[in-house]
Structure formats: structure tokens, C-alpha cells
Amino acid sequence: MYPASFEYFAPATLEEALGILSDRGGEAKVLAGGQSLIPLMKLRFASPSAVVDVNRVPGLDQLAETGSGLRIGALARHKTCERSELLRGRYRLLGDAAAQIADPIVRNRGTVCGSLAHADPQGDWGAIMLAARAEVVARSSAGTRTIPIDDLFRGPFTRSLEPNELITEVTVPDPGARASGTYLKLERKVGDYATAAVAVQVSLDNGKIGRAGIALTGVGPNNIRATDAEDVLQGAEATDEVIAEAARRAAAAAQPQTDIRGTAEYKRNVVRVFTERGLRTALEAARGA
């Protein structure tokens, strides 16, 4: 099906883009990679009266290290993250995950910030950014605000952005030198959305687990932070018992539904196994860092 008719804007500056969003209220949609918006428009699940294509706005495609972590701009593609040497070592969670998103064609166009703005419960970047304790920078003509990732997702495909706001970047704090992470994703076939997936990030502090981030994909109305699992890890020795308890708590935090991808019980068990496996991988990598 063809999309309903819409006005197309291709602003050359961020200010111009923000001005159009502001003038159009909730009627305009930002177009980044188009990998979610265009299919929705073709199916007529979305019929914006205006589309603001930000692909010509300079300076939004950054993936860079700053003094305090990483900046990932609104036009940084999944592919850029998959190939970046920055997303290894202590930022390995992001690099591991990027390679597992969709297929190469989608990864060439789709963006990290677009995925976060889309707030798909099956989206991988939501869990990754929860585990990494990221923040989203949102701009409108009225100014700039920073949204902690925990406050971004409000429900399936619902986020705490105003219609006139554009995510200009997501920032990932530096987890420290002795840190690492990984992303484990079960998919029915290569390129599919997750049946269930787990993002794990750990930092070591004097041989103990300093900070831990654990978040889940595909097993709830949004990406879920497994807070109880993080709590049991914080400040603990990385023993088999602690890892098993964290995995049990992560499984308890999941809210899976039975569907064509598997039963709720099966998905919950995948979360438990992946959390345990992910923690062992991340801890080993952090020790070697």
C-alpha cells in the first residue's frame, strides 16, 4: 500500500528542523533511517501530515568518545556502531549488540536514536542503553533537556518525548577501565526481532562487582531493567551463587507473553540462562581489561 499523502521537508539545519516540528505540533514525524516509520506509513498505521527528513542536517552522525563517555548522534547508524573500534572493550555491549540488529540492509540505514524514539518493546537498543545507563538529549525550539533512559519509555511505542522534540544524541557514561558487557539475543532466524534478549554490563571495583546493568528485550511491554538482579550483584564477589541468583532475579523481572516465538515459560528460562552466560562473559572480559 502507498502511504497517505504528506508534505516532505528536508531541512539543512537543526534549527530549521526544530522550527517545522514546532509549527506542525503533533502532525509531523522525524524521518531518520526510515526503517520503522516508512513501513508504518505504508501500512497506514501512521499517517503524519508532514515528514521531517533530518538526513541532510550536518553534525548529527557522530559516534565519538568524550571525556565522560560516548556520544551517539541522531544519524549514527547501526552499521557504524557494528564496525566502530570504539565499541569494543568496556563498550563492547554496544558493539556486540549492533551486529545482531536486523539484517545488513536495515543496519545500513537504521539509527540508534531512531530505535530509541520508536520505543518498540522488541527493539534492542532500549535494553542496551538501560544496561549502560545512558541518557537521551532532546531538543526543541524551546530548548534542550536530558532524559535518563529509565524515564524515556512509557509503554509499547510510547516515549516521554514531546511531539516537537528531536533526539539529537544519546550519551553513554564511561563505565571505567575494568568494565565490559555483552548482548545475548535469541532469534528464530538471522535478522529477526528477539524472542528474548539480555544486555549485561559490569564494572569491577577492587576485584568485586562495582556496578552492574542488566536489561531485557522482548519480554515485556517495554525493555525492562532487572533492578533486583543488579542489586544482588552490586558490591558482591562474583561467585557462582551470586551469578545464579542474579540470573534467577532477571528471569523473575521478565513479563513474557506466549506467542509464535515461544511460551512465556520458555522465554523466562532463556532470560535466566542468558543472564548467567552474559555475566560470565562480561566478568571475564572486565578482568582482562
Ligand SMILES: Cc1cc2nc3c(=O)[nH]c(=O)nc-3n(C[C@H](O)[C@H](O)[C@H](O)COP(=O)(O)OP(=O)(O)OC[C@H]3O[C@@H](n4cnc5c(N)ncnc54)[C@H](O)[C@@H]3O)c2cc1C
Ligand atoms: C526487516 C526489519 C527488521 C528489523 N529488526 C530489528 C531488530 O532485530 N532489532 C531492532 O532493534 N530493530 C529492528 N528493526 C528496526 C530498525 O532497527 C529501525 O532502524 C529502528 O527501529 C528505527 O530507526 P530508524 O532510524 O529507521 O527510525 P525511523 O524509522 O526513521 O523512525 C522511527 C520513529 O522514531 C522517530 N524518530 C526517529 N529519529 C528520531 C529522533 N532523532 N528524534 C525523535 N524522533 C525520532 C520517527 O519519527 C518515528 O516515529 C528492524 C526493521 C526492519 C525493517
